[in-house]
Amino acid sequence: MVNADRLAETFVELADTLVEDFDVVEFLHLLTDRSAELVGVDAAALLLADPHGRLELIATSGDRLRAAEPHRLHTVEGPGVDAFTTGAPVDEPNLRTDGHRRWPRFAPAAGAAGFAAVDAVPMRLRTDVLGALTLFRTSPGPLGATALRTATSLVEVATIGLVQHRSLHHHQVLAEQLQSALTSRVGIEQAKGLVAERLQIDMDGAFAALRGFARAANLKLGDVARAVIEGRISTRQLLSPNPRRGPHRP
Structure with a gap:
């Protein structure tokens, strides 16, 4: 059963895109993590189209998915690609049977990683499709009407938030933000x-440490990742309960 309080809290967080220091990377990770948590699936992955319309994998939840081949195939074929292309939800309750016919490369790789069923929800507002959220499950069977409504609602709120932010800051700003998200993702990884x-x-655990430090220090996740790589924040500092504001030399 969906935790109503947690769901309401998530809706508020996803709707809050008008702040001056809006962090699109943290926003997209929040959508992915909370979707997996509230829908009750084993992993989730978010695809977004870059300024040229090419799909890019922006955020994932769960080590099982990140370490698996579907992580690399996700932008080539699969339910996320289909949901983005058609603008409609996609479901496959049994990857081991029909999934192989639909996605001859993606389905076997997902099955090898332990996933048995997938669903995908497009990030769509009217005729604009920004990307898609894919939900992975280790047990076969349909997702369920309540879970699907929850996933769709989360994605719709997030999509409205992104489009709203774009309308206030012009299309070019959103394109730059999405490009920045792609660049930041590499540094974060x-x-x-x-x-x-x-x-x-x-x-x-490593991602939780980076994210926790960024929140506690009121910094952007990508900036913290870059500072760690450059040695301006030590790995031990990430575990500090009271990080000082801003990167510094260890």
Whole structure:
């Protein structure tokens, strides 16, 4: 059953895109993480179209998905690509049967990673489709009407937030933000690997440390990742309960 309080809190967070220091990277990770949590699936992945209309994988939840081949195939074929192309939800309750026919490369890779069913919801507002959110499950079967409504509602609120932000700051600003998100994602992945290795923790723990430090210090996630890579924030500082404002030399 969906936690009503948590769902309401998430809607408020996803609608708050008008602040001056709006962080699109954190916003998209929030959408992905909360969707997996509230819909009750094992992993989620978010695709967004870049300024040229090419799909890019922006955010994922769960190490199982990040380490798997579907992570690399996600922008080539699969339910997310289909949802973006058609602008309609896509479901496949059993990847081991019909999934192989629909997505001959994606389905076997997803199955090898332990996933048995997928659904995808387009990030769509009227005729604009910005991307798609894919939901992965380790057990076969339909997602369920309530879970699908929850996923659709979260994606719709997030899409409205992005489009609203774009309308106030012009299309070029959104394009620059999405490009920045792509660039930041590379740095974040590098920083996660560095933190995981040095602190001897898994990738989820490394990401939580980066994200927690960014929130506590009121910094953008991408800026913290870059500072960690450049050595301006030490990996041990990420675990500090009271980080000082701004990157500094360890």
